[in-house]
Each structure stands twice: as C-alpha cells, then as structure tokens.
Amino acid sequence: MPLRETRDAALRATVARLAASHPFYRDFWSQVDLSRVRGIDDLPLLPLTTKAMFTADPEAFRLEPDGSPERQLWDVAYTSGSTSAPAPIYQSAYDFHAILFAQVRMAEIRGMRGDDRIANLYPLTPQPHGAWTRANHAAAVLGATVVCGMSGASPWFDVTRRLPEVADLLVATRPTVLWGVPSYVRRVVDEVIRRGGTLPDVRMLAISGEAVTPAMAAQLAELLAAAGAPQVVISNSLGASELQYGLVECVAGAGFHNPVPELLHLDAVDEDGLPVPPGSPGAFVMTHLGRQGTVLVRYLLGDRVEVDHGPCPHCGRLGGRVVAHHGRSSRSLKIKGQLVDTTVLESTVAAVPGVADHRSVVRLRDLHDPLSGDELVVQVAPLPSFSADRVVEAVKLATRVTPAVEVTTADSLFPPDERMKPRRFVDERSESR
Ligand SMILES: [Zn+2]
Structure with missing residues (x-):
C-alpha cells in the first residue's frame, strides 16, 4: 500500500x-x-x-x-x-x-x-x-x-x-x-x-x-x-x-x-x-x-x-x-530593564570560544533589598582559551545587558543529582520574591 x-x-x-x-x-x-x-x-x-x-x-x-x-x-x-x-x-x-x-x-x-x-x-x-x-x-x-x-x-x-x-x-x-x-x-x-x-x-x-x-x-x-x-x-x-x-x-x-x-x-x-x-x-x-x-x-x-x-x-x-x-x-523576561530572550542568551554564551559549559543567573544585586536592581551573572566553566571579555562583549551585543562573569567548574554548574538536562538559566528573583 x-x-x-x-x-x-x-x-x-x-x-x-x-x-x-x-x-x-x-x-x-x-x-x-x-x-x-x-x-x-x-x-x-x-x-x-x-x-x-x-x-x-x-x-x-x-x-x-x-x-x-x-x-x-x-x-x-x-x-x-x-x-x-x-x-x-x-x-x-x-x-x-x-x-x-x-x-x-x-x-x-x-x-x-x-x-x-x-x-x-x-x-x-x-x-x-x-x-x-x-x-x-x-x-x-x-x-x-x-x-x-x-x-x-x-x-x-x-x-x-x-x-x-x-x-x-x-x-x-x-x-x-x-x-x-x-x-x-x-x-x-x-x-x-x-x-x-x-x-x-x-x-x-x-x-x-x-x-x-x-x-x-x-x-x-x-x-x-x-x-x-x-x-x-x-x-x-x-x-x-x-x-x-x-x-x-x-x-x-x-x-x-x-x-x-x-x-x-x-x-x-x-x-x-x-x-x-x-x-x-x-x-x-x-x-x-x-x-x-x-x-x-x-x-x-x-x-x-x-x-x-x-x-x-x-x-x-x-x-x-x-x-x-x-x-x-521563546521565553522573554526583563533583565536590568531590557527584554531578554533567554534562548538567545543561552546560545550566545554557548557559542563564545573557550566556554566549555555555562549557566546564566539573574539575581538582585542585594538579596535583602528588593529595590537594589538586577544583576546578570554568567557562570562559565572555562577551556584554556577562555576570555571573560569575549563573553561580556557577546552578551552585550546580543541582549544589550552587560553581565558579570564568574569562573567556576562544570561540576559545580551541574551537580550529579541535576535533572536530565542542565538548567542553563536561573531567575533567582522569582525564587526570592
Ligand atoms: Zn534525508
């Protein structure tokens, strides 16, 4: 047939x-x-x-x-x-x-x-x-x-x-x-x-x-x-x-x-x-x-x-x-006053040479002060060729938000009890408010 x-x-x-x-x-x-x-x-x-x-x-x-x-x-x-x-x-x-x-x-x-x-x-x-x-x-x-x-x-x-x-x-x-x-x-x-x-x-x-x-x-x-x-x-x-x-x-x-x-x-x-x-x-x-x-x-x-x-x-x-x-x-949300598409943010960071793994976190600058403003932190597990400046520039270009960059290890980004897929974006504001 x-x-x-x-x-x-x-x-x-x-x-x-x-x-x-x-x-x-x-x-x-x-x-x-x-x-x-x-x-x-x-x-x-x-x-x-x-x-x-x-x-x-x-x-x-x-x-x-x-x-x-x-x-x-x-x-x-x-x-x-x-x-x-x-x-x-x-x-x-x-x-x-x-x-x-x-x-x-x-x-x-x-x-x-x-x-x-x-x-x-x-x-x-x-x-x-x-x-x-x-x-x-x-x-x-x-x-x-x-x-x-x-x-x-x-x-x-x-x-x-x-x-x-x-x-x-x-x-x-x-x-x-x-x-x-x-x-x-x-x-x-x-x-x-x-x-x-x-x-x-x-x-x-x-x-x-x-x-x-x-x-x-x-x-x-x-x-x-x-x-x-x-x-x-x-x-x-x-x-x-x-x-x-x-x-x-x-x-x-x-x-x-x-x-x-x-x-x-x-x-x-x-x-x-x-x-x-x-x-x-x-x-x-x-x-x-x-x-x-x-x-x-x-x-x-x-x-x-x-x-x-x-x-x-x-x-x-x-x-x-x-x-x-x-x-x-797509999922968009306001970070430091800019509307940011989180899937764009993720793919931008992933494409920066020297980034082995990554996770982005939005949080309040001062956890105890809801009026302290937002902060975008990109946490990176680096390869030897890593440069934090390149991450800052790429994210700024793609989202118009200037991030802080934190260097960490892949293990701390995704502990072994993490679900099937690592969470690449965490909004701590919604978790603290
Ligand atoms: Zn085919």
Whole structure:
C-alpha cells in the first residue's frame, strides 16, 4: 500500500479507537463529526491538544485496556518536567515493539550500525525516562554492544558512577558511538583527556536534549580529535518523551526526519490550527498513528518549527522533516530593564570560544533589598582559551545587558543529582520574591 493510504488508514483506525475507549478524546471530540476525518488532510477538523491539557490529567490520555495483547501495559516513562510536573507516558506492548522498530529506522537514517559499540551516556534518573532506557533498547534491537556510563543519582542505592569512573570505563571499552546530552558528552571526553586516556574508535556522537549550534559542534569535534578520534560525525536529534524515540538527520543540516511516517504525523500549524505554507514557521504538532497506550492527537509540543513534507533532497525519505527549529516558544523576561530572550542568551554564551559549559543567573544585586536592581551573572566553566571579555562583549551585543562573569567548574554548574538536562538559566528573583 502506498505510504499515503497506509497513513490515512492508520489515522481512521486511531480515531475509531480513541472515540470508543480514550477517556479524554471521547469527551473532547463529542461535538466533532468524526466520519469526516478520512485521512491526514482532514486532521484540522480535530481541535489541538495542549501540553496543559495532557499534564492536568495524563491518566485520561491512556486507552482503556480491552484485554488484547496490543494494549497490555509494557512500561512507563515520564516527561522530563522542565516546565511542568513530570507526566507518565504509558507504553503498551504494541507501543514498545513500535519503539524498537522506530529505533531501527533512526539508526538507518543516521548511520548507526549493528557492529557499533555504543556508550550510553544518559544519566540514570529517579523516575523512568526515555533517554537512558531507549538507548539500551536501541542497542538491543540493532545487535550492537552497549556500555552504560551510569551517571546521575539514585536516591536509594549506590548504583551510579562518578565522572572519573565513567571516563575510565570508556577508555577500557573503546566505544564507537557516544550517545547522550552534548554538555555531558563534552565533560566525559574532557575528563578522558585530563586523565591521559584516548577514545580512538569513536566515529559518532549521537546527541539530543540541547540545541547544538555549528560552533558547538565544531568544538565537540575538536575535543574528540584531541582524544584521538579525528573523524567524528555529530548526529543531532530531536527527541520527545511523548514519542520515546527521536527525529534524526541523514546528514548534518538535512533536517530532522520522522523515522516512522506510518506511526507518526508531524506538522507546523498557525494559530487556527491550519498547516502553515511550506517554508513558514508554525507551532509544532504531532499525531500518534496507531499507539495503544498513551495516545496524543494534534498535540502541541511547545516548539516553533518549519516542517517540509517533500522528499529529503539527500536520502529521498518521505514522512516530514523538521527543517528549522526555532526553539521552545521563546521565553522573554526583563533583565536590568531590557527584554531578554533567554534562548538567545543561552546560545550566545554557548557559542563564545573557550566556554566549555555555562549557566546564566539573574539575581538582585542585594538579596535583602528588593529595590537594589538586577544583576546578570554568567557562570562559565572555562577551556584554556577562555576570555571573560569575549563573553561580556557577546552578551552585550546580543541582549544589550552587560553581565558579570564568574569562573567556576562544570561540576559545580551541574551537580550529579541535576535533572536530565542542565538548567542553563536561573531567575533567582522569582525564587526570592
Ligand atoms: Zn534525508
């Protein structure tokens, strides 16, 4: 069956299943004539689902069990909770097998192979999270070898490793792929070099969780070269807990491919929920086609993106690619009287040469005096080439705010019990007021 017909049929089956046994959509769609939803093109007939709707009652987004093997509970993962309380995503048996299938496709697209030795550098988290878990599952289904760094923290048992132990483990096991959050991957490679080790077999950095600018990618490649791996592909991806897999690039800059068009539809929409014309940014929406545990339809992921539905000019794949990512719906706030976009601030600091890691903090100049005025402090873990003046100039140019710069260590920026992703911006005013 051609892809288009497969997807239309999958959507019709999904709508029928949800109307019968999905507590949220059964209600939410009560005024919609569902017989008119014949295929993907009819999706705008269905209202958008926001993250707030989902997190308010995640249990209502789970299909009611019907005794079938497809809906048998397999596992649960939680969203990472950077903006709201972590919400559970239920995987049925069908969903779990679909995730394995998606991981095979992701590997095909990005060039990960069965003969790879993967170092899973995602942290162990107190709540189940899709990053650490699915990297192991990916290795299982690819037939690849995997070794887990086991950073992170357990509130109950001594089962995690400190940075020097992770570095030694990598040197001993000679991985070909380092898979993790870029800021942590960089810390580990730094530590390997500091301890006099090498990683001569690394050929790919599979990274997700943070935006990586070309300047950051170049820095990572340089660092790997210093660790004895001169030919490294930086394979970026765009993941979401609501998927339990990620969108990946076939070559750098080709856009993030939907690896499983038969199981997932992506779009960029305007304020009325209509797909925006090609080449225009819109709100990122996704629709599960076929999931049987937690199911989301026309779900706003909270990013602004451009989606291209044509074949990829590099690999010819169809199914939708995110060709431009404009970040999270941007967050602006007043610092020293200037309106500052925190995502711009973050990417500006990250791109300054000599900055290994960073965090920006806004606080009152005098903690006990609410009228003392704001202060922007950029905390930096430096490389040898670091210059505080360059940070000051770059931030001033990008935000019109002159920051103070504090030199610190990567460890103090992101203690091991920090969540999945480091917090790169902290507003202490809102925490003290
Ligand atoms: Zn491609």
